[in-house]
Amino acid sequence: MSERPSAGPLVRRTPRALTADDRPVRLPHAEFDGPEARFLGEPVARDLLPPEAADVWEACDGTRPYRSWPSPQRELIGRWHAAGLVVAAPPPRTAPSRAPVVLSPHPDDAQLALGGLLARCGGRVVDVFSHETWTRRPYYQSRPALSSRLLLAEERVACGVLGVGLTVLGHTDAADRAARRENFFLEPDAEDAAAAGEPELFGRVTADLAAEVSGADLVLVPLGVGGHVDHVLTRRAALELLVRGELEPGRVAFYEDMPYSLFADAWAVAGRLPAGLRPVVVPGSEEAALTKQEALWPYRLQVLEAVTRRIVRYGRGLGAAGFAERLWALPESAGAVAELASAGPAC
Structure with a gap:
């Protein structure tokens, strides 16, 4: 038939x-x-x-x-x-003089959380666990190789809409790792053991990120809201670089993982991280909100349109006049984040 x-x-x-x-x-x-x-x-x-x-x-x-x-x-x-x-x-923008580097645990994470900021300021996205096959669509569930290729292709289209650079590190997503595929959402008291549970992987991720953040003016790191192990490992790798002195506190801020921040407490997660984290609302324009929504549309294998619309609504309710996103600054990076927040339509 x-x-x-x-x-x-x-x-x-x-x-x-x-x-x-x-x-x-x-x-x-x-x-x-x-x-x-x-x-x-x-x-x-x-x-x-x-x-x-x-x-x-x-x-x-x-x-x-x-x-x-x-x-x-x-x-x-x-x-x-x-x-x-x-x-x-949108038409190409003038390259900003100081553009952030966003550490994205997976393809789509940076855009879901900070698509408006990226649309306004440009920058570069670093996908960490970028080899993935998970999808909610049955047609692609039976075609994992095609799914893996398309998930990265979706990411490239989204970065093109936002006008940002992309680096793909190629580490394997938790859902495809034998050690994690059945248990990749961690309770808060298990997060400290995440790196020890996969020490070789954590070492490779940390080394890769050390090379990617070298020379960056501002590095934006996931808070790890929701406890996804790949988000936690990305955050812990950045914190490890801080401890080693390979990444200075004045160059680091954190962002709220989406869509997890829609139903989990970002404030509680921030309270467990380095002392002195403070929220900074980063205003955006309606144009930035629409561009973010446009950039999220390509993610058809994993992300529902209803989720992207809810994320944009969340941004419109952050307390700023119109659309906004939120970062969390260390005391040392507060000035750089405030400068980013106060910048005009183009950073």
Whole structure:
């Protein structure tokens, strides 16, 4: 029995309208088999992704402004965007003089937590446990190699939307490690033993991060809200570098892990970390909020759209006038974080 094209994966409730200077970027989830196309494993109507549009599809790589296409092609790209097949990267920004380095336990963590800041200030994302296969979608659960490739492809698209650099360290996600796959959320009293439980891995992660943070003006580290072992190990590796003197306190601040901070207590976690951590609300603009939401759309294998919308709503309720995100500063880094928080639309 032939499959009927489904609109299921192509529902997008919060599209950001394409502007003339936006750079459309195709999502990596499309598969082509002759005249047939699938997206997220489901058939797509031929009039949405017709074979004769292959050249237009391939050209949506984030380098070409929307206004540069002829009108019929713009109309088609607009339909792709409304259906969620492509996302809109804003025009390139001027490179900031002081951009943060964000230590992201997995692909998507930096963007979920700090997408607005990255949209405004640029920077570089360092993915630590970037070899992963977990997905909530049955089609990809039976295709782990494809899932692994697509999860990284999603990350590259999101970084393109935000205009940030990306470094992929390639360590294996807890869900794919024999030692952790059945128990990768830790209670607070077990967090101190996380590094000792996987000493060789912890040593490699710490060494890799030492090289990545060298020379960075400001390094943003996950608090570890929620207790995911990979978030805890990333945080502990950064703290180890502080103890060794390979990373100075004036260059370190922490961020609230998302979506865990929606239902767990970031204040309690901060209270268990180095003395003197203080919250700093980093205001953003509505444009930054919309760009963050646009950058989160590519994460289709793991992240629900309802979660991304809730994260943005959380940012709008942090007490600032409009959208914001929150960092936690050490006494030594308070000045650098305050400077970041007070910067204008471009840091």
